[in-house]
Amino acid sequence: MFKKKMSIFLVIVLVASLMVACGEPAEEGSSDGGGGGEKTFISIATGGTSGTYYPLGGAIAKIFNDNVDGVQADSQSTGASVENIGLIADGKAEVAFIQSDVTYYAATGTENFEDQGEVENLSGMAMFYPEVIQIIANGKSDIKSVEDLKDKKVAIGAPGSGTEANARQILAAHGMDYDDLGKADFLSFGEAADQLKNNQIDAAFVTAGIPTSAVTEVSQTSDIVVVPIDKEKVAELNAEYPFYTEVTIPSGTYTNDEDLTTTAVMAMLVVPKDLDEDLVYNLTKQLFEQRQTIIDTHDRGNDLKLETAIEGMPVDVHAGSQKYYDEEGIE
Numbered sequence: 001m002f003k004k005k006m007s008i009f010l011v012i013v014l015v016a017s018l019m020v021a022c023g024e025p026a027e028e029g030s031s032d033g034g035g036g037g038e039k040t041f042i043s044i045a046t047g048g049t050s051g052t053y054y055p056l057g058g059a060i061a062k063i064f065n066d067n068v069d070g071v072q073a074d075s076q077s078t079g080a081s082v083e084n085i086g087l088i089a090d091g092k093a094e095v096a097f098i099q100s101d102v103t104y105y106a107a108t109g110t111e112n113f114e115d116q117g118e119v120e121n122l123s124g125m126a127m128f129y130p131e132v133i134q135i136i137a138n139g140k141s142d143i144k145s146v147e148d149l150k151d152k153k154v155a156i157g158a159p160g161s162g163t164e165a166n167a168r169q170i171l172a173a174h175g176m177d178y179d180d181l182g183k184a185d186f187l188s189f190g191e192a193a194d195q196l197k198n199n200q201i202d203a204a205f206v207t208a209g210i211p212t213s214a215v216t217e218v219s220q221t222s223d224i225v226v227v228p229i230d231k232e233k234v235a236e237l238n239a240e241y242p243f244y245t246e247v248t249i250p251s252g253t254y255t256n257d258e259d260l261t262t263t264a265v266m267a268m269l270v271v272p273k274d275l276d277e278d279l280v281y282n283l284t285k286q287l288f289e290q291r292q293t294i295i296d297t298h299d300r301g302n303d304l305k306l307e308t309a310i311e312g313m314p315v316d317v318h319a320g321s322q323k324y325y326d327e328e329g330i331e
Contacts, residue, residue: 040279042073045087045096047080052209052300053097053267056128059297060095060287067286071279081162082112088272089119095283099131099162099207100243100266104314111165123273123318125284127311129303130247130264133166134206136215136254139223141202146174146229151182155192155204162265163189167205169241170263173233189214197222207265209300211253219254226253228260237263243314267300271318280320288324306330 044061047053057075064073076093078084081102087093089106105111109118137143141152149171156178157163164186171177178184185192185201192204193214206212218224226249237244247264251257269287271280288309294301306328310317317325325331 038070039072040070042071042094042283043087043092044073044075045078045084045093046075047078047084047097049077051080052298053080055298056294056300057097059294059301063286063290063293064283067290068282071283084270085113085119085122088270089121091121091272094271094275095125096270097128097267098270100127100268100312100314101165101241102162103268103270104241104243105165107315112160121272121274122270122315123321124310124313124315125269125271125280125318125321126287126304126309127313128267128269129209129300130245131207131267132210132247132249132264133163133170133229133262134208134210134212134215134249135170135203135227135229135262136196136206136218137203137225137227138196138199138201139225140199141225143203143225143227145227146170146233147176148227149203150176150180152202153183153185153200154181155185155187155195155201157186157205157207158188159186161188163205163207166207166265169237170205170229170233173237173240193218196224203227209267210249215254224255226256226260229262231261234261234263243312245312266312268313270315271321273316273318275318275320277318277320277323280318281323282320284318284321284324 046057061073084096106119156167
């Protein structure tokens with residue numbers, strides 16, 4: 001009888017122990033695995049869900065989660081570059097996609113950031129892919145050069161946008177300003193595309209990865225011309241604004257039957273200056289060593305290259321990233 005009671009008691013104790021073990025919630029920040037170590041959470045700020053930043057951010061999160069011990073990374077949809085500056089500066093994101101010109105404006109307290117002054121806590125992780133500045137003209141407008149925009153109706157981007165700043169700076173490099181245009185229209189990509197198709201404007205500035213779907217759509221129904229920017233003017237722009245770089249729009253991208261020279265700003269990855277050096281080293285290392293994951297997700301992954309990772313960087317490279325580049329002989 002004693003043995004029977006003891007057996008029942010042991011069973012009850014065992015069941016109670018199992019219930020406690022299964023029902024007790026894990027501590028916040030603890031590892032899901034058997035190691036019990038705390039997780040480091042990495043928030044990757046991207047852009048809209050229909051844009052390029054968002055899928056790239058998802059691929060990078062997968063790389064970090066699969067290859068960096070103790071890291072839990074998630075990508076979040078945001079309002080893109082300008083909003084992402086604030087998220088990084090305020091410590092609400094650990095990695096962010098930001099256009100290189102916007103990063104420069106924030107770090108120097110110019111353009112969009114003139115009123116608030118220089119933004120602190122920004123450092124570079126890697127340059128990613130070119131956001132090409134495209135000047136698209138109506139084929140009937142007889143525009144073949146930037147100088148030909150004089151007295152024409154030109155869409156220059158939404159007010160306060162990166163595109164609008166690009167348009168203003170490129171016109172200035174050619175000795176022009178908005179007063180030299182017939183009319184400067186502050187239009188978004190979509191609005192500019194519609195007005196090009198309807199012959200309401202003569203040309204539009206577009207800053208985006210190529211091919212840009214809005215431009216492709218216009219080229220399918222309307223005669224367009226892609227206006228080049230001379231190499232010398234690109235060099236002048238770069239001398240004044242270090243984020244500009246020379247790029248080529250390959251023949252056949254739209255209706256152009258030859259390669260054309262223009263300029264671009266870069267989509268880049270930015271991290272807070274005060275983010276742990278060893279952590280950033282490991283994130284940077286895996287970003288490049290597992291680059292195929294990004295390529296498998298989006299064609300722009302092919303533009304992420306170690307040899308151009310710090311080319312044209314508009315802010316200081318984070319010490320952790322720099323350590324990795326030094327090991328790889330990247331200058």
